[in-house]
Amino acid sequence: MHPKKLATGERYPTIIVVLHWLIVFLTIAMIPMGKNLAALDPQADKLILMQIHAMTGMTIILLSVVRMALHLKGPLPAPDPSWSGWMNLVSKVVHWGLMIVSLLVLVSGAVSFVGFGFLDLVKAGQWAPWPNTEAIPPLDGHRLMIKVLIGLIALHALAALYHQFVRKEQLFQRMWFGSKEE
Ligand code: HEM
Numbered sequence: 001m002h003p004k005k006l007a008t009g010e011r012y013p014t015i016i017v018v019l020h021w022l023i024v025f026l027t028i029a030m031i032p033m034g035k036n037l038a039a040l041d042p043q044a045d046k047l048i049l050m051q052i053h054a055m056t057g058m059t060i061i062l063l064s065v066v067r068m069a070l071h072l073k074g075p076l077p078a079p080d081p082s083w084s085g086w087m088n089l090v091s092k093v094v095h096w097g098l099m100i101v102s103l104l105v106l107v108s109g110a111v112s113f114v115g116f117g118f119l120d121l122v123k124a125g126q127w128a129p130w131p132n133t134e135a136i137p138p139l140d141g142h143r144l145m146i147k148v149l150i151g152l153i154a155l156h157a158l159a160a161l162y163h164q165f166v167r168k169e170q171l172f173q174r175m176w177f178g179s180k181e182e
């Protein structure tokens, strides 16, 4: 049996779909990238990786701000009618949690980068002396918020898979592309 295709009003707007999957891809790539960056001894590669991490991060900030504005502006698809009140509430809380915690990761990274010597190194093209990363409070925030973000992503992804494959709802179709005429 072919599942019914969703009408436009039952899907997220295409622009939100594009932003969602682009942000997912970039954010997930940033986690191992950051770990490798932190583990490297100061050298040319570390400086290059720092630049890539910061530039990708700045891009995610811009995309996330646009996504949050669109999310606030709406209209968003109506909740699945088979969902109970608490499911809708938990999904709202997790979606806002993801957006806010992502923003905290991004801002704590940007503050550490700009205010604690990394930007100066990039501007000078030097990798020494690398800032003491154990003594930068916003970087502690960056590390803590990354842990929270990983937990939220796992929860969110598992919930999405549960709704799609166990409850057999068309959740991924809601966050995917579809033709306008439908
Ligand atoms: C989705 C967003 C981001 C993710 C998932 C992420 C992830 C990470 C991770 C996993 C680390 C290693 C932490 C450790 O174990 O010590 C790290 C370090 C770092 N990140 Fe990010 N980051 C993000 C955004 C940013 C942004 C926007 C900036 C700056 C503009 C930034 C600047 C830094 C800096 C300065 C470090 C420390 C590098 C070092 O140890 O020498 N991050 N990040």
Ligand code: HEM
Pocket: 012, 016, 020, 023, 024, 027, 028, 067, 071, 091, 095, 096, 098, 099, 102, 153, 156, 157, 158, 160, 161, 171, 172, 174, 175
């Ligand atoms: C960095 C990781 C992620 C973030 C920050 C994130 C964020 C969000 C947010 C905020 C929404 C609400 C809609 C909107 O964008 O305005 C959403 C919906 C959705 N996400 Fe994610 N997401 C992430 C990863 C994933 C992954 C890995 C999956 C799949 C396994 C996934 C599947 C979905 C689906 C299916 C929806 C639609 C839910 C509905 O119908 O209401 N997301 N996501």
